[in-house]
Amino acid sequence: MTSLRRRLLLWLLPATLLTGILASAATYWGALAELDDLLNDQLKAIARHVVVDADGRLSLKGVHGKDEDRLSGQQSHGVLVQVWRGSTPVFSSDPDSVIPPPRGPGLADVTVNGQLWHTYVSRNGDMLVRVAQVQQARWEAVAEIAVHLFWPVLSLIPVLALFLWFGIGYGLRPLREVVASLKRRDANNMQSIDTEAVPGEVKPLVEALNDLLQRLDEAFTTQKHFIADAAHELRTPIMGLGLQAELLPRATSAEERETIVAQIRTGAARLAHLAEQLLTLARLSPDSQAPISDDVDLTALARSVVSDRARIALANQIDLGFVGTSRVTVTGNADNLRILLNNLVDNAIRYAGAHARVDIIVRQEGSCAMLEVCDTGPGIPEAERARVWERFYRGSDHAASGSGLGLSIVQRIAEQHRARISLENGRDQQGLTVQLRFPATQPDGVNGRLTNDTV
Template sequence: MKCRFVRSLKGRVLAVLGATILLCWAGALTVLVVYTLRGQSSHWDSKLQAIGTKILMSIPSGRHLKPSFGHSLQLRDDSIPRDVNLTFQVWTERKNLIVRAPDSPPTPLLPAFNDGFTSATIGGERWRVFAVSDSTGEVSVQVAMRHSVIDEEIRHKTFGALGFVTALLGVAGLLMWFAMGKSLQPLTAIQAAVRRRRKFDLTPLPVAQLPSEIRPLVESFNHLLDQLDQAMQGERRFIGDAAHELRTPLSALQAQAQVALRATTLEGKDAALVKLLAVAERSTRLSDQLLDLARMDAGVHAPQKNAADLSELIMHVSQEFDMQAQQQRRSIILALTPCPIECDVDEIGILLRNLLDNALRYTPEGGRVKISCAYREEGGQRRVCLEVADDGPGVPEAEQQAIFRRFHRIAGNGGRGSGIGLSLVAGIAQLHEAAIQTGAGLDGRGFSVRVLFPMPAATGAGPASDGQDVTPAQPA
């Protein structure tokens, strides 16, 4: 419970406010006590001084004063309260008591007869005494007040003032607590609204009523919700598109398997199995592309860039397609220059495979696919250029940017692609800060894709030539 209170913003603020109120209360108590003690002492001293002075000035001068005798006069109304806490004496020549209060002792209140204020113990009680003499020093008046009366009045006023200050600070604390609860009420409302939401409800949270200090936090959270919503929408689209793309090859697999089962001759079964194998290869390629696309969309890891020679990567990937190119009666031509780049080798391998597979797929029998890499001046900057060109039917200029969108196919094209490969190429190029350009293919025909990679920071400029042509695969 204590840990939750400390972690709570409201708890922390209230704790600070409570500590501040306690400190203010302690400071106010100290000031009140000191002020009341000094003020009340001065107040009673002033009263004693005024009474003593009045008594002395009321005594006639120029006469020989004699001690009083007999009983003191009685009040007409005995109900009038008698102040037993205040007493006085009038002395002459410091030895003759001529007048005193009925409850005053016969001995001097202040035996030393020093003028001024003194605290003395008389009859076992503490008194505050004030003594004043005339100009000749012959007549002396002593006035005294019980200290218990002064202390009682000081305590009464101190506790009264302390109670007022305590009540005032308590009201201030309650107002602060109410203001804190009122200020955090929008957050409580947002919390309740979020808890009431259904699953996958990612609409933005309202920020109109929020305090200005909290609004940026909620706006950032809304931005995150928007990104999450976009990611979920993309995931739903991807699942729908992937299911649609897989439906066709799976249906073809089922159909070819049924044809193979129903074939009555060995030649018919072999023909059906060859088609079945071709459909299975296409399904495998499609599933690989879907997995690559899903991994890239999920952003499970950033590209692990290392130094690599693009020409060596091209040589390695092209060897994987040698047998396929020979079976399809197509040629792969390499024109390579050593070009170091900073890249994720696995990602660039996927990019090369998809570019080469796409070119071979849309190139007719006897056609050519040329892969080259060299240095190229682009926009006043030297860059590494990877180009894959073919002499196939080409791509209309209006479609050349659209083909890099996911699951996009050109209407009327005889190829059987899934529309995934070039979208993977675009995504991997973007991760490597590379630009993509399109144009005409070989001999002014066909289609070409150029990927321009930035130069490595620690690599000097290489030769500008296109390299020497190499033809590892020829038509069978």
Template sequence: MTTSRPLLRTKLLQWLLVPLIALLAVDAVVSYFVALRFSQRAYDRSLAEIARELALHVVEREGKVQFDLPEPAQRVLLADPSDRVYFSVTAADGVHLAGDNRLPHAPAARPGAPVFFSALVDARPVRVVELDVPRPGGTEPIATITVAETENKRSGLAREILLSVVMPQLLLIAITGLLVWNGVQRGLAPLDTLKEAIARRSHTDLRPLPEGGVPGEVQPLVRAINDLMHRLDHTLTLQNRFIADAAHQLKTPVAGLRAQLELMLRETDPQRLREALSRQYVGVERLARLVSQLLSLARNEPEALKTVRLQPVDLNALMLETTMDWVPEALKKDIDLGFEGLDRPLVIQGDPTRLRELFDNLLDNAIRYSQRGGRVTVRVRDTARPTVAIHDDGPRIPVEERRRIFERFHRLLGSGADGSGLGLAIAQEIARIHDAEISLADDADGVGNTFSVSFSRTDAT
């Protein structure tokens, strides 16, 4: 895991905590205002009580409105441990009767009911209630009582409410964060174990990783890795075996050449030297063939084939040309090399160079393993699938060997001819690129062998 990319646990925490905090913030704001409204109402009610109490002491005597409450009684009524309380009594005609005449009046009075509003007194915020005093037995107001109090209690309570609402929420966020962190940590622990297990491995250890203990979501990943390990192991085994085989095959002719060279160095007779030299030549040719077959096999390895581009190829023309090229070789062994083609092109999708290589190998075998004076025939047919058959009348390949001759380095004992044992393996790989099939069938006449290559049909003309 690289640290440059955001970690899964950070992301999970973000996804969870950001909406949670937003939600809790909205909740806190709403609860704060609701609680504040209820407490404001309670304080307003007790402020109105004071106003009503004061209203009881407004009297009308001989047509004159008076406020009749002794100073000490006023002090008792207005006493408050945390706030300063003001009052004023104003007659209906606007004459100030008692109290503090600096108090503001309601912007819009409502007859009969107390009116509450906020204002400033001595540059300090106050909550004010205004109450009309009706004439006894009537409804028209004779005076107005105004009571105001500073807001210490109220803001103190607001702070308390805020704290009691926000603190539990903060605690909730912290606990949720911890739980999520812990959960993610526990959930991801098997991944860390897996990472450690892979990091500790040696590059040669391709055993499968343990699937137990990992969460269900990760199991497909482990399975995919194990599958890859398995294929790697298989490929490496094949490659190692091939390298060992190739080295072994190269060792024998090289050792032979070296021994002959040593002899030649001691040889003084020009005639014998010449004979040894020509034996050397044959040995070098054999070695060259082996090296070129090895290279050809490497060129046609499945891994190297991703770059191959197939193109329309006239199979009939290609086979005619290939057969013609093998005539000199056939003549050397007095073999009758025949061609039975079509009188029109037979187009398939292919790589001409590789197809040449495939049929060169089959023709080489047919001529090489046939007796002197034999017969080899190449037939091109346009049946269900375009097919090339190469028939020889040489010694028949035993049934039990028919599969194995396609394996690398496998040769039949006593064939009496040189070879590296790679020709058919190369032919097989090339056939695979072309989606073609090589088969070895019993000959109808019961003599020799017929190697057939059948291609898939193509729409190209």
């Protein structure tokens, strides 16, 4: 398991070490530039302290005491002192260091055998006193300074690692508190986590968890209500089937036996329809996987539904037809849209009553596609229209059998397709019109009304 503390430590420690190295390097190059000026001033100061006697003897004041062996320009803390009379050397503190004669007083850089010498020459009577130091010696002096600066940084890494380890642990404590709070909960506790004492960096995570808990709570509540309602609705047809099954062996005549068998078939069909509707509603739940969308021809879909439901409509003495003035295409899932239209047509056939008329209308209205299912039945009272979208609600004035899930399924599919659905009065304020409005492409072609008499 990857540790966030270890990951932060592995990033921060190398970053700190790299920062220390870069700081030491910057100090080295900065000190090198400053040291050049400082050592040039030192060369001038030493040159001024060199005294040449009349007989050519050399004496030094305040330069490395009386130990002239240390006056070597090859050493990091030493300098080379030479006395020249014209081009003739009179004195050299380091005979092994050979430098050409000076050209005149002042600062000068001389390259000898690939080495750069920084020199300063002063005039003392008829003699020239030169103080020199090789560039490599200066670099060694600066390197010693850089090492002295780098070692404290390197030695502080264990201490820094210790502080980072406990500091990161302290910073992650709010996460551990959130984890502990969640572990203490049971499966039914979906209460939001308090975000007042949560740091700003952790707050988005806690808010996302709260949002997830809220959605889970809503999903579990919906599932509980769904299971309870389904169990309630399934109980009646199952009990009816059981009762009819008990009465069947007791039938005393063939006519009574046929009546019971017919009731069993009706109950089984109702139970199968209810189970199918429940499965469809579960498949269309908001948490389910989004269906595959494509261009769907509503005109062709409406014709197909009219053809499929024509015999059922004739059996119920319903005039079922399609009215289309244009070819309308929407983006959606063809199977789900077919389920939507089938449920609307089935509801209209079931509740409109004998000799009623049911029309499927597909048209274009501006940039919106319109799908309407109109009937001339008794309609739905205004007071009940808000409740018909609820699961298992069938209204109080309808004797027709049904599951009460058709419009709930229609509403789910409409939401999937971002369609607005509404219930309106039918033509001449008679019957009911279920209207769906959602974006579509421009129409083309013209069609008339297709009825179950012409299918």
